[in-house]
Amino acid sequence: MTQHLAAPATATTSGHRAEPAPWWRDAVIYQVYPRSFADGNGDGMGDLAGIRSRLPYLKELGVDAVWLSPFYASPQADAGYDVADYRAIDPMFGTLHDADALIRSAHALDLRIIVDLVPNHCSDQHDWFRQALREGPGSRLRERFHFRPGKGADGELPPNDWESIFGGPAWTRTANPDGTPGEWYLHLFAPEQPDFNWEHPAVQDEFRSILRFWLDLGADGFRVDVAHGLVKAPGLPDIGSGDQLKLLGNDVMPFFDQDGVHEIYRSWRRILDEYEGERVLVAEAWTPTVERTALYVRPDEMHQAFNFQYLTTNWDEKELREVIDGSLAAMRPVGAPTTWVLSNHDVTRHATRFGNPPGLGTQLREQGDRELGLRRARAATLLMLALPGSAYVYQGEELGLPDVTDLPDEVRQDPSFFRAEGQDGFRDGCRVPIPWTREGSSYGFGSGGSWLPQPAEWAELSVEAQTGVAGSTLELYRAALAARREHPGLGAGEAVTWLDAPDGVLALSREGFVCTTNTTGAPVRLPAPGALLLASAPVAVNDGFAVLPADATAWWTV
Ligand code: BGC
Secondary structure (H helix, E strand, C coil), X not given: CCCCCCCCCEECCCCCEECCCCHHHHCEEEEECHHHCCCCCCCCCCCHHHHHXXXXXXXXXXXXXXXXXXXXXXXXXXXXXXXXXXXXXXXXXXXXXXXXXXXXXXXXXXXXXXXXXXXXXXXXXXXXXXXXXXXXCCCHHHHHECEXXXXXXXXXXXXXXXXXXXXXXXXXXXXXCCCCEEEEEECCCCCCCCXXXXXXXXXXXXXXXXXXXXHHCCCCEEEECCCCCCCCCCCCCCCCCCCCCCCCXXXXXXXXXXXXXXXXXXXXXXXXXXXXXXXXXXXCCCCCCHHHHHHHHCCCCCCEECCHHHHCCCCCHHHHHHHHXXXXXXXXXXXXXXXXXXXXCXXXXXXXXXXXXXXXXXXXCCCCCHHHHHHHHHHHHHHHHCCCCEEEEECCHHHCCCCCCCCCHHHCXXXXXXXXXXXXXXXXHHCCCCCCCXXXXXXXXXXXXXXXXXXXXXXXXXXXXXXXXXXXXXXXXXHHHHHHHHCCCCCCCCCCEECCCCCCEEEEEECCEEEEEECCCCCEEEECXXXXXXXXXXXXXXXXXXXXXXXXXEEEEC
16 A cells, blocks of 8 residues: 555644645546557557656646546447446556556655446456356346346347447347357447446446455546446436437436436445545436536536536637536535546547537547647647536646547547447547657657557657747646645635626635636727636737737636
């Protein structure tokens, strides 16, 4: 067990020692996608040793914690979200020793490590599922999953009409041990990802034990995958509407956001609370409303939930203001911090989303207007980092990386692309390994190429190319994160005050600080609210007036 990070108590003006707010309430958490961050052994695939070697970069960037997407033993049918062994590292990422060393090194730098927990489903190569298949219908070992006989005269039809999030039926028929067609099993995602039956005590016990395993190793918390999916409506009722699901959409479904999930998280919270060091649970919960999301972060459940309503908001003043207000209001009654996120490994990078027309969703195959996208992305980031609560940064967004929208189909690996027959599931575009240097194999990602091809123009977007360059996106992120540490008004608290501003401009005030965002495509002149602290594009200030360029955010101290 590694030494745990303890927050120092702060001295108040009266001389008393006040308990500091827990670290996660306003933390900036950086998502590392292990396949694509840094390759330590030159096999073209990122790994734990690579991540460890780049921790000083993350420290210098100024983040508080690192969330690692799955690195467990897995056949990689869904890039590691199909786990065969929750207590082992996939050899392509390293060993348990590497995981331990990574956590220790991060702690030595005062960085926290959040690991990804995948409880809704496992891999079809997980021992439990293989045993269940081997034992055949009627076996108690099948009760840990959702096995059902099919409908129709010979059981040739799926048990209900549920569709997989990745396309096609959510059921796959098995063969009996004697080779005859057998029962069906449920998989909300790929057929290689059978859903656990969370009514079963063995499943509940197993995950409590997995939590302890990683907590004992020093993990600071868990990002809980598909947290809204574990419990299914009793009887697995048909949906009936024939509606197709959107990838990871917010639809109301009998397999999502069922009230029963909350009891599971309460029991997990009790476990985390036994450990020192403010460990956290973060819900990946796609729910119909922010109010439903707030239920996951009640005081005895998780600590944070991703704010997907914010991620899916268009670059529009009114929509942004509405979602900011709505998010803050929804979290207030439960006392949880709001979170903000613009990109992750499942959606088109925001530098590309914002360069496309609004309303196209999160799976884009068009590059759109690259310059516009980057301009808005930089502005959106400064807006996000000015809001109260915790913010998530997805690897490479600090370089202003666009999505790679023109990957040849033959290199794609996202299972949803294949299940949707190439009409959806473009998640590989945000998973291309990131560039560290201008030259070299895979631009410094590793010495042996990269598992997805990187565009040649990424040389100029590399960490090396942007370091020390005034106005580069990397330096903007570094400056913003440094300012967030220096100015307590940024990130802290639970509310914003909106100020009067010209049409298309968001102006919000926090303690000692104002953030102005011009969402329009033209410069806007407005009274300078204070001293310019940082801006996503050059701001001219003259005679008490400022000209905020098109699609730009400026921070002011007042
Ligand atoms: C993860 C995805 C994954 C899915 C199934 C998600 O929400 O973020 O990358 O494909 O869960 O595990």
